[in-house]
Amino acid sequence: MQRDGFTPWPAEFVERYTSAGYWRGKPLGHWLWSWADERGERVAIVDGEYAITYQDLAEHADALADNLLDLGLREGDNILVQLPNTWEFVALFLACQRIGVAPVLALLAHREHELNYLADLAHVRAIVVPDTWQRFDHQRLAGDLAESLGRPCEVLVLGEHVDESHVDLRTLLERGQEPTRLRARLDAQAPDPGEIALFLLSGGTTGTPKIISRTHQDYEYNARQSGAVCGFDESTVYLVTLPMGHNFPLGSPGILATLIHGGRVVMIRSPKPEVAFPAIERERATVTSLVPAIAQRWVEAAATTTHDLSSLDLVQVGGSVIDPAFAARIGPALGCTLQQVYGMAEGLLNYTRPHDPVSVTNHTQGRPISEADEILIVDEDGRPVPFGGTGELLTRGPYTPRGYFRAPDHNARAYTPDGWYRTGDLVRWHRNGNFVVEGRVKDLINRGGEKISAPEVEAVVDLLPAVRRVSAIALPDPEYGELVCVCVVLHEDYSLTLDEVRALFAAQGVAKFKHPQQLEIVTDFPLTAVGKVDKKALRQDILARGESRAA
Structure with missing residues (x-):
């Protein structure tokens, strides 16, 4: 059942991406038990003192999926999720993938202005929040929002103080049924892999943010191929520093790639050095993702830290372009390799590669992860610019959706008639084959x-x-x-x-x-x-x- 407002890939591209093996014909929730069957009692997630094995994760996610069905949620429904970095957030995300419910991933900083818009646009059937976070009462805001919608909308709360009119998320995660029987029942009603799996937020250029519908197949490839390009494997210990509602720490390569490739995810609530550095030392983290402002704090703090950061192999920096002089400081300061990341929740991802020379890593923003990523760089009149010239980047590919959700007027401007996404970014090809981002067209x-x-x-x-x-x-x-x-x-x-x-x-x-x-x-x-x-x-x-x- 295709959600109204979704723009599908044309049939010829579906066939192309499927026959080439980019799309594997399985919903995201299918892979949860594939991981558990293969890895069982290996630790999948560490959240403070709490360690979750791959088997635990699958069983908790299935229990939650079953309880969401009992609450009346069904395939094709959408829910608004606004949670901190916790293992429960991962379990909720995967539970939704088991039953075809799509989470709209909001940020903890969002308030009435953004949440009302998102809840209305996606016609959400539930809202999931912490009770409080950083002294803000998210539970009260969610309750007010749900009441204002004029339709049934459950409020699920993660925390110690859950209002009696709301639902305790931790209770829904408790295992009850025999796992094998529950697994078989949920497998039998698995969603179509071409359906929407999740919604990410766009920065947007016209008013409030647009939402980006990502399918099971495209987002699984997004994460799997990102992990392969970045060298993720069973030895990877990925430290989640940025809010996991973002595409970067969720699936680019992030949490999902770590789980796909058999590594271990470590959750922390803040990227500040005083929080992150002890976690790196304690869990022997090997890779993490940062934005430039946080990277700057880490570089400064590393000069005086007493914590052992020697396990850190790779620090990915994205979100905005970093100055080459600062880029050159990051690796030496943290004792690791810098990887520049340039990408977008709308699809296309570019990384410098872990074994690129520093002359490439420090001065460019990477190259596409997939041979199927199509690229055009055009001038103001839509004509291709010569190699090395600066122009707007247009793209399409197996993990770049063909339109924003329920935004036909915006899609007419953001996409060409033949499906190229206008990124709004001004780039040029460097002679080494990587992009150099020069600025943006978008406001x-x-x-x-x-x-x-x-x-x-x-x-x-x-x-x-x-x-x-x-x-x-x-x-x-x-x-x-x-x-x-x-x-x-x-x-x-x-x-x-x-x-x-x-x-x-x-x-x-x-x-x-x-x-x-x-x-x-x-x-x-x-x-x-x-x-x-x-x-x-x-x-x-x-x-x-x-x-x-x-x-």
Whole structure:
């Protein structure tokens, strides 16, 4: 049963990817028991003092899947998931894959603004949250959201304090039925591998984030091939530092590739060095994924740490482009190999390879993981640029979906008629065969790897009575790469402060990482030849204004 709003691959591509072995004809949940049958009592996940074997993981996931069915969830339903890095999150994800329920993977930073939109767009039947996280009451927010939907929507809660009107997730994970019998019953109702397995969030360029539907077959290949390219095997110990709701730590290569290739996953709740370094020493972690801002903290902390980081072989850095001079410091500081990662939740993944020379690793953002990844680099008129020239990257392939979910108007702009995804990124081929990312066409602000839609920020600021016109731009930030700056033209006789702007974002329930860090009041905006705001010129004006103030 194909969900309404999903854009399938054309039949000829389905045949091509299947016959070539990229797609293996099994849903993601099928592989859970393949791993357990092969590895049994080997540890799959470590979460603090708790160690979960492959057999444990399969049995807990099946118990949860069965209990989700008892709650009324069925194949084709969607649920909104907002959880911290825990073994229960992995078990929930895999339980959903067993029964054809697709999780919409939200971030813990999301609030009413984002969650209401996602719940409505995906028509979710359940919301899964922690009771509280970092002093925020997620359970209350989820309860209010579920009540506002006007349709049945269960609230599942992970934590010590579960409201009596909600469902305790840990109780649903408890094993009850005989595992072999339950396994056979769930196997018999396994979802079609071409169906949607999960939803990832796009940074988006128009308003709130779009959601990306990933199928069982494409995402399994995404993870499996990523792991193969990165050298994952049974000796891999993958430290989960970034929120696992992101594509990077979930399946690129991340948690899923580690499990596919027989390694061990180690969960931690924070990427801070004081949390991560002891975990590396204790669990002998071999690989992890970081965004540049976190990598910077690790490099600085490594100079004085007393923890043994010698097990670390590979540190993957992605989310935004890193300066070659800083890239050259990462490997020596942490005693490991740097791997640059350039990819997107919409599909295409590129990695430098673990055995590439440092001249490649430090200066490029990698090359595609699959021989089936198709690449075009085009100019503003859609014509291919000469080799070495800079242009917009277009792509299609066996793990690059053909459209955003329930977004036909946006898909008409984001995809060509013959299925090429317009990434919005400006790249060029390096002579060594890797990409060099030069910038972007899309109107995004990249704050520590989180992609923020400038139009979404502008839409909130535009609610202020004082604002006549607004434009959001990215400015350099020494720690997070970029910060959100809003430039406004005010109505006559009005004033505005940054505190007032940020108070509005808080009142609107917007995730905190999207709140502006700088306000600039201007008399007018520079315009392009076609009358649009010239954000490049505006950014230069604001930077010059900052230099003048500093002088």
